[in-house]
Amino acid sequence: MIIKDFKVNKSCVNEQLILSDEKFPLDMDKRDFIKKVLKGAIAGSLFLVFPMDTTGGGNFDKNSTLKDGISTFDPTIKLPEEIPEIRDRQYDIYKQNFAFIVDITRCIGCGSCCVADKREYNVPDGNYRTWVERYIKDFDDQVYVDCPNGGLDGYQKPRTDIPLNARDTFFVPKLCNMCKEAPCVQVCPVGATFISPDGFILMDSDRCVGCAYCIQACPYSARFLNPITKTAEKCTWCYHRVRKGLLPACVEVCPTGARKFGSLNDENSEVYKILKGPGVLTVLKQSMGTLPALYYMGQRLEVV
Amino acid sequence: MSKHALRIAFVVASVVLMAGVGFVLKAQLIPKSFGLYGPYRADAIDEEAQRVLxxxxxxxxxxxxxxxxxxxxxxxxxxxxxxxxxxxxxxxxxxxxxxxxxxxKKGTEITTLCLRCHNTEIKARSTMVIKTVGIQDHLKKQNVKLTHTCNQCHHVHAPLKYINEAKKITGLMEVKP
Incomplete structure (x- = not known):
C-alpha cells in the first residue's frame, strides 16, 4: 500500500514537472504578447500621426463639393437656392446669423418633420433629433403631454386616458435650441461639441468619447447617444443643407409653414421680418440663461 | 571632461530630448485644425457641411x-x-x-396618410390652418360606402381637382357667399 502510494505521489510530481516545463513556452508567449502590444501601439500612434483621409474616401456625396469654403454643385442636380447669398461664394463663417422660428399655432402634428429628419440622418429607432409633443390643458389647468414614437407615426388617435374637459390642445415641435451659452459645449471634456463661429452647435463624432455628459447637460433633451456609433448626436439644423443654400429638411417638408428658418443677414427672409416685427416670440427655459436661437410663436406658459 | 560636467551634459541632453519628443508628439497628436476657431477641431465643421444630402x-x-x-x-x-x-x-x-x-401609396395607406393631417378628432388642429374631417361622418355625409378611400374622390396632389371639375360639368358649382 505504502509503495503504491509513493508511486502515485511520484507520478504526480513528475506531472507537475512536466507542467512547469510546458509553462516555459507560455513565458515566451508573454514576451511575444508584449512585443505585439508594443508594435500595435507604435502602429496605432503612426495612424494618429498620419490620419486616414476622411474627405477623399468616397464618404461624401460627389455631387457637392466644398473647397476653400465655397460650395459648388453638380448642375445635374436641380436644387434651387432657398437661402440666398450662400451658394457659390466665399462663406464668411464669422458673419453668419441664422434663426429658427417655430409657429405653434400653425403646427398640425402631422409628423412630416420627424419623418424627414429620420430619413435625412438615418436616426436609429427610439432616438429623435427632432420630435413633436402634444399638449392638452384642461379647465383645472392640469397639463397632459404625450409624444408617441416622437411623432414619427403622426397623431392618428385622440387621447382617451384623460378627462374630457380639455380647453387647449396644441402641438410643440422640439429640436436643438442652438443656445448662445450652450451647457452641452461647456461640459464636453474632449472638445467634441462646439459652437461654430456661425452659431451652430455641431458634433465632432471623431473626437466624441461617448461619455454622455452633454446629454445630461442639455436642458432641452435634444441630444442622444447613438447606439451604433456610441457617440452623442444632435440636431444640427441641417448644417450640410444650410451650407448648400437649402433649408433644413424639417422646414422643407413642413406643409403648413410652422417651421421657419432663414438668415438674419437677408432682410427679405421670413424670420428677419418676424424677428423685427411686433409679434410675441418666446424661447424655452429662458430662466436658464442659455440664450437659444430657436424662437417659438404662440407658445403657452406650460411648455417646457 | 570631468565627471561632473559629463553629468550636467547628460541631464541637459535628456531634458532637450524629452522636450523634443514632447513637442513632436504634441504636434502630431493634436489635429491640425484644432484651435483655429476655438478648442475644437475646425475641420469637423467642413465635414458636417459635406454630409450627403x-x-x-x-x-x-x-x-x-x-x-x-x-x-x-x-x-x-x-x-x-x-x-x-x-x-x-x-x-x-x-x-x-x-x-x-x-x-x-395605395388603398388604405392613402387614407392613413391623409388622416395624419386631416383627422378632426385631434383637436389641436386650427381651422385657420387646415380643413379637417371626421372620416366616418364625412363618408356618411357624402353618401358613399364607408370603405371608400380618400383618393376615390380627391386627387391626392390637388384635393379639389375632380370635385370642382364635376361641379362644373353638372352645373352645381357652388357660389361662394
Whole structure:
C-alpha cells in the first residue's frame, strides 16, 4: 500500500514537472504578447500621426463639393437656392446669423418633420433629433403631454386616458435650441461639441468619447447617444443643407409653414421680418440663461 | 571632461530630448485644425457641411415630373413635400441617374396618410390652418360606402381637382357667399 502510494505521489510530481516545463513556452508567449502590444501601439500612434483621409474616401456625396469654403454643385442636380447669398461664394463663417422660428399655432402634428429628419440622418429607432409633443390643458389647468414614437407615426388617435374637459390642445415641435451659452459645449471634456463661429452647435463624432455628459447637460433633451456609433448626436439644423443654400429638411417638408428658418443677414427672409416685427416670440427655459436661437410663436406658459 | 560636467551634459541632453519628443508628439497628436476657431477641431465643421444630402426640394422633383408639377402646384396641397409621401430624392436619383422607383401609396395607406393631417378628432388642429374631417361622418355625409378611400374622390396632389371639375360639368358649382 505504502509503495503504491509513493508511486502515485511520484507520478504526480513528475506531472507537475512536466507542467512547469510546458509553462516555459507560455513565458515566451508573454514576451511575444508584449512585443505585439508594443508594435500595435507604435502602429496605432503612426495612424494618429498620419490620419486616414476622411474627405477623399468616397464618404461624401460627389455631387457637392466644398473647397476653400465655397460650395459648388453638380448642375445635374436641380436644387434651387432657398437661402440666398450662400451658394457659390466665399462663406464668411464669422458673419453668419441664422434663426429658427417655430409657429405653434400653425403646427398640425402631422409628423412630416420627424419623418424627414429620420430619413435625412438615418436616426436609429427610439432616438429623435427632432420630435413633436402634444399638449392638452384642461379647465383645472392640469397639463397632459404625450409624444408617441416622437411623432414619427403622426397623431392618428385622440387621447382617451384623460378627462374630457380639455380647453387647449396644441402641438410643440422640439429640436436643438442652438443656445448662445450652450451647457452641452461647456461640459464636453474632449472638445467634441462646439459652437461654430456661425452659431451652430455641431458634433465632432471623431473626437466624441461617448461619455454622455452633454446629454445630461442639455436642458432641452435634444441630444442622444447613438447606439451604433456610441457617440452623442444632435440636431444640427441641417448644417450640410444650410451650407448648400437649402433649408433644413424639417422646414422643407413642413406643409403648413410652422417651421421657419432663414438668415438674419437677408432682410427679405421670413424670420428677419418676424424677428423685427411686433409679434410675441418666446424661447424655452429662458430662466436658464442659455440664450437659444430657436424662437417659438404662440407658445403657452406650460411648455417646457 | 570631468565627471561632473559629463553629468550636467547628460541631464541637459535628456531634458532637450524629452522636450523634443514632447513637442513632436504634441504636434502630431493634436489635429491640425484644432484651435483655429476655438478648442475644437475646425475641420469637423467642413465635414458636417459635406454630409450627403438625402432630401432635395420639390423643385428637384418637378424638374423631371412636369405633369405632376402642373397638378400639384395648382392645388391646395402645393405646400406638401413630394418626399414626405414618396420617399427621399437620394433613394431615387444618384449622380443624376435614376437608381430605383419610389413606392406609391395605395388603398388604405392613402387614407392613413391623409388622416395624419386631416383627422378632426385631434383637436389641436386650427381651422385657420387646415380643413379637417371626421372620416366616418364625412363618408356618411357624402353618401358613399364607408370603405371608400380618400383618393376615390380627391386627387391626392390637388384635393379639389375632380370635385370642382364635376361641379362644373353638372352645373352645381357652388357660389361662394
Amino acid at each position: 438625402k432630401h432635395g426640394t420639390n423643385a428637384s422633383c418637378f424638374g423631371c415630373h412636369q405633369y405632376e408639377a402642373t397638378i400639384h402646384l395648382k392645388g391646395n396641397h402645393k405646400t406638401i413635400s413630394c418626399e414626405f409621401c414618396h420617399g427621399t430624392y437620394s433613394d431615387h436619383i444618384k449622380n443624376g441617374k435614376k437608381i430605383a422607383n419610389l413606392p406609391v
